[in-house]
Amino acid sequence: MTHKARSSGKGARERSLGSAAASIARIRHYYNATIAHEAQRLEENAYRRLEHDMTMRTIVRHVPGGARILDVGGGPGTYLEPLARGGFDPWLCDLSDANVRVARERATALGLSDVAQRVRQSDATTLTQYARASFDAALALGPFYHLLEDTARRRALSEIVRVVKPGGTIVLAVLPRLHPLRYLLREATAEAFGVLDVLDWDALLATGRFEHVGFFTDTYLTDLAEFRATLRRARCRVVDTLSAESFCAFMDVPLCEWATSDEKYAKLLDLVDKTARCPEQIASAEHVLVVVRTHGSRRRGPPRGARDVGTARVR
């Protein structure tokens, strides 16, 4: 490599580090500013409850009881209570200081003061506060929505794999590539239509980057085939892939109008669970959940009831 090439390579690296830091700052700012909404998002209505309940079912199905679980990007601690009450030992870290504060307050208010002490502020790409193999499992239900650069996504994955014991489980959530188009159409507001008007759809499909200042924040839309390759490179074996909402994805308005009783909701949740692994549901999901086992597993194959048929290329 010539000196000129080396120095321009260094310059490019510095620019990329600078833009990665600026992106992280924007994401932190966004989640600090929206804490009031985030703190009750998954309790808001029956549609949001589906995401919560399907995520909990997935964790319970794949993670052994009593496991110590690190919720990376755990936000305001929505899953702390159900995990603790379900017999798990939950820990949490998040980029946003407001979310960390609310997660601690929430755990304390629920009488889970030992859990509150296990809530820390951390970037998923630098989990240096945690020792190698210190958790049985991890959740990453948020950071992969936002890490724009492939290097950052790989670094976060490698950090999460590092802190989980060999043979442990990681439950990841990603947004499929067409997510913003469906989301903006479903919003049906002048603001959302304004974004659709100016969005470069081809660039979104090609790169997965959605960086619309003023609407959400820096977002990465996953190509599931690429993500699976990244997971393989990190020596993670995919054991389950599903849509958190299945056939109800983006149908929040009619769903909430119909599912007005616990009985109706329970029926819906069971059908969502039964159909969530169909490739067509995964491709059109609002949130895709991917469960992996880290290398060194002694457990063979997915647990009973779990199937992985999510091989569709999500574009």
Ligand SMILES: C[S@@+](CC[C@H](N)C(=O)[O-])C[C@H]1O[C@@H](n2cnc3c(N)ncnc32)[C@H](O)[C@@H]1O
């Ligand atoms: C959509 S919220 C999801 C919160 C929670 N996991 C849930 O499922 O309700 C995304 C969360 O990821 C966090 N986050 C985004 N990028 C992160 C990063 N690089 N490291 C750690 N947390 C991050 C945000 O601060 C935010 O709390």
